[in-house]
Structure formats: structure tokens, C-alpha cells
Amino acid sequence: MGVAGSAVELKQAASAFISPLEDDVVELTSQLIAAPSPNLPGDETAPAAVLIEALRRFGLPDPVIRAGQPHRPNLIVTIDSGRPGPRLGLCGHLDTKPVGDAASEWKSDPFTPTIVGDRLYGLGSTDMKGACAAMVIAGAAFNHLKDQLSGSLTLIFTADEEYGSTMGAEYLTRERLLDVDVIVLGEASGVRTDWEAIRSVSRGITCFKVGVHGTQMHSSISDDLPSVNAVEAMARILVALRRELKLSYPEHSLCPFGPTVNLGVRCQGGVGYGVLPGYAEFWNDIRTVPGMSREQVERDLRAAFERIEGELHGATLELIFHETLGWLDATEVTADHPIVPAMQNACESVFGVRTPLLTFPGASDAWPFQGIGGIPTIAGFGPGLLPLAHGPNEYIIIPALKQAAHVYAQTAIDFCAPAIDIEI
Secondary structure, three states: OOEOOOHHHHHHHHHHHHHHHHHHHHHHHHHHHOOOOEOOOOOOHHHHHHHHHHHHHOOOOOOEEEEOOOOOEEEEEEEEOOOOOOEEEEEEEOOEOOOOOHHHHOOOOOOOOEEEOOEEEOOOHHHHHHHHHHHHHHHHHHHHHHHHOOOEEEEEEEOOHHHOOOOOHHHHHHOOOOOOOEEEEOOEEEOOOOOOOEEEEEOEEEEEEEEEEOOOEEHHHOOOOOOOOHHHHHHHHHHHHHHHOOOOOOOOOOOOOOOEEEEEEEEEEOOOOOEEOOEEEEEEEEEEOOOOOHHHHHHHHHHHHHHOHHHOOOOEEEEEEOOOOOOEOOEEOOOOOOHHHHHHHHHHHHHOOOOOEEEEOOOOOHHHHHHHOOOOEEOEOEEEEHHHOOOOOOEEEHHHHHHHHHHHHHHHHHHHOOOOOOEO
């Protein structure tokens, strides 16, 4: 056999391999959409079965299946060049958010892939079954060229990302089941346009609720005896907390707007007619930036509670952090990591631009992979627009979906191409 080609030649060969398979990326995405996996309740067996069949169809190794529970499978597919070198992981999650009100909000069946113009509609199209499909085709290209590469490419398809990653990325990390140097998540990297940034920072999240205790009693005598309407108190407290909450956080060049505070993402309280509400609560989430801690956020919250005591009018407050989402750390991969130029080179080749580094607005599987496992993790590098995720009529732009297979393959080849030509 001859001498391995240059990285440029290998990337050209990868594009030539993928181009006839672009429609297969769309078809595989459609099959994944038609394999429901809403979380909650959480069951990824249907899309996992679709991927297992696709891996065989495209000549990839059989996946290693690891699951904390039988219905929460994680698939690990390693394509090894047979030579030492960098070990890249491409990762996508198989679960989606719940449908919501499909009857009134969705214009099409969320589990029936529907193409209108250049859009593919369906639950999970953007978040993130499209990226998973593109990774399979990119993996096939890497496998086709592996004899001329070094290191390995591992495709990682996880469960449970949408509800804290306990059965997915966190499980894989705590069980030490991954053998990679760096991970790239296929989360949608566009907000206004596809592929607008490499999301090298993943903001963290803290989820908590504020319980408001009042007086539950017969509503007919609430004006005759001392009483506290917990729902009225909750309304005052929520508005006052928005005014008085001052978060402490370090400045970060990729997070110019700091943390995002969302108060009252859910509110509930009271029993019904005839009963003065004795308890109400409002749920909240804060999207954190690198350097923030749960302890400091709790201090900031309690300081705000002290400042709004005048709004209580006899009510009492309780701060309750969520069991699994109470704190997920923010993460960052710095610009000097070798994966960054590999992605930027791929973007320049596929899109004709050198894509900038920005922050992924939400939390992601970067928290367990990097925050727990110490594996540097790019939080978002995938097709799709983030505002379309978690809402009705989710879709992905088909040209961006097809581009994903190219950009993933070229990233992997740039990252794993030998530094010098080798005899094969």
C-alpha cells in the first residue's frame, strides 16, 4: 500500500464519501423522529434500536450498550484506526422534551417526520436527533478512511440529557465507560442562523422553588380572622425577588450578559373554591456562568429574601433546591485546546467562514462529562436553531442537516490526521 494522504486530501475524500449519502442523513433523522423518546417519562429504546440498525447498514462496529436501567440505553461506538493518537468523542442525546399540547400547538404530528420546503418538522429534529443521524454518516466516512488516520473516533449516544443526565452522561462518567480525550456535543449551535458559533462554554443551571406558607382555612371567614393568602403573598414575593435579587459572578468574555434569571417558570398553589390558600410555590431556574457556585447563589437568594421581608405580610418562605437539577456546573474548553482549530478548520472548509467561539446558552451534557469526568467538552456544535428546541413545531433546516455530516467528519479527520505521512 502507499503513503497516507495529507489532512486536506483526507477531508476531500471524506466529503466525496458523504455527498452521495446526504439524503440518508435526512432519512435517518426521520426514522429517529418516528421513534418517540420524550423525557419525562424517559425511555430511549426506540431511537436506540433505529441507530443500531443504521450502524450495521453503514458498516460501523456494533455498539457497546450500557444502561443504568434497561429502558435507558447508552450506545458507545468506537472506530479505532489501530494506531496511537487523539481520541475524539462525538456525542448526541436520544431523548427529547415532552410533546406538550400536540392537539392545539403542533401543526403536524410531532412523531411523523414532515418535510415542508427545506424544513424537516418533528419532535427532536433540532434537539438533537438530526445531529445523531449526521454523526452516524460522519462515522462511516471516518471508518472508510481509518487506515490513513491515527487515534479513534467514538460515537456516544446518551439517554436522559433532558432531565439531568443521571441515566446518561453522568452514568457513563461515573462508571468510567468512556475512553476519549475530548467530546463534541451536537447541540444546536445556532440561535439566529445555523452554525453561527462553536459553543465552547456551557452555562450551568440551578433549579429551585420558593415555597410560601400562609393560612389554610374556610374562605368565608378570611376577613374575620387573622389569615394569610399564600397565593397573594407568592405574587408579591415573586415580583419583589425579581427586583431585589443581585447575583455575584465573575466577568467572562464569552458570557457578556452574565447569568439568566427565570423566576416563576411554574407557579402553583391553593386547593380550590371555599379554601383560603395555605401554601403556594413558584419554580425558578438560573443559567449560570463559569466561576459561579451554588453556595454563593444561595447566599445571594437569602440576602434578597431579607430585603423583601416587608412583602411577606405574615407569610413564611422556604427555599428548596431540585434533587438532581439543583446545581449543574458551567464548563469551558479554552481556545488553545486542539479540538478548537480542528472545528474551525472544518467550518472554514464546509461553510467558507472561520466560526467564532461563543457560549451555549443552556446547560448540557458538558456538565457530567467535564464537570464530573474531567473530559473537555464542547457544549454545542450542531445543526439547528436553539429557539426551536423545547417548543411546538420544531424543525431543522435540511441543508444544515446535510452539512453536519461533512463538518463532523472533517473535524474528526483534522483532529486525528497523522502529524506526518505514515506507511500503510
